[in-house]
Amino acid sequence: MPHHASPAIPLLIKGGRLIDPATGTDATLDVAIGADGRVDAIGPDLPELPDGRTIDASGLIVAPGLIDPHVHLREPGGEHKETIRSGTAAALAGGFTTVCCMPNTTPALDSPRVLADLAERCQRTAQCRVYPVAAGSIGRKGEQPAPIQALAAGGAVGISDDGDAIADPxxxxxxxxxxxxxxxxxxxHCQDPTITVGSSMHDGEVSTRLGLVGWPxxxxEVIIERDIALVEQTGCSYHVQHISSAGSVELVRAARARGLPVTAEASPHHLMLTHEACEGFNTLAKMNPPLREQSDVESIRQAVVEGVITVLATDHAPHAKHEKEQPFEDAPFGIIGLETALPLYAEALVHTGLIDWPRLIALLTVEPARLCRLERLGxxxxxxxxxxxxxLIDADHRWTFEESQVAGRSANSPFLGRTMVGRAVASIVAGAERMDRLVAAR
Ligand SMILES: [Zn+2]
Incomplete structure (x- = not known):
């Protein structure tokens, strides 16, 4: 889907550590970009470009633009939380050059007409590439099927009723x-609605103490188990969004071992936090699915190591302050994620020695591209x-996430005030620098 384009000038990115998991590249190489916004050359010691600009990338990782396959841009219908313009600015601030937006807007992304309207809005205001994931049922109500062939023809890169599961088998x-x-x-979105009536957090010791209805x-797991049986019947590629439990990890592991086309994604918060973050009725830790226990966090991390989980996704879910500042049971689910995802992934997975930077980059580039059929676009x-x-990533850059710096429209994050290590320092889309903090970072 087109984004609001700015003209590219020839650009040379010099002396960086080029990591491209699609080709197994991890070496000091230069990248030359033409005025057409395409890669002209990759190699050692490329010459300066006439009429071009050079970025000194020594000490930086140079990666394919990061892709987030799960964001909520809230437009149309939720513009007080986020817009296409603000959400894609948040994406660029976090190093993401492509985002896939979920269909739970108002109206839902359930018809070619709504997709065409979204494309027109993106053309005017999107700061990075945006591709839509369209609804599987009309209005995401789980009653009538959406016109899936027409939605695919209209540009959908995946199908989901995210926010709700399709509960009817x-x-x-x-x-x-x-x-x-x-x-x-x-x-x-794996949630059996009959089991979670009135639930607002993980069913465990903390929910008991706080007197909240638990979400087991x-x-x-029952949705994943049922769906795997249906995948066997239909052969459809099936992706578990924001996996939260160790049992779910086991189901995905077993399905993949049997050769079924099943994938799963992990979000930064499920890799980093437990239900204890909800203490004090902290609505910034209220998520769907909920934060669970340390054993679940360990299982999800281990599944990334073993290649059971192959995709990372933020589930960027902006909400206005007045919406989160309500009693715990009334507050909406979810947190923003785009601007802090990269350092949190690095903290959970790389700084712990579980995986290396090339694998982390793969989970953020070639793997989500494959999931969302974006490989064919290069x-x-x-x-x-x-x-x-x-x-461009400075893996050693130390910074503190401050509310005043948030690029998106909402700041609902339990990570505000946290000091992180690692940050995207430039985001380049079709050869044009759309985010650049190279000077500030050095
Ligand atoms: Zn969801």
């Missing part, structure tokens, strides 16, 4: 069959002649 079987026919992945792990990799979407 007959409808789910139909939607999976149609999604398979469209050669897209179905992305499930099996609310997620995204998620750096190929000669391909789009010059590039993220």
């Amino acid at each position: 007959a409808l789910m079987a139909h939607v999976l069959a149609q999604t398979a026919k469209a050669n897209l992945a179905f992305m499930q 792990r099996h609310a997620e 995204l998620g990799q750096l190929a000669l002649g391909g789009p010059a979407d590039i993220t």
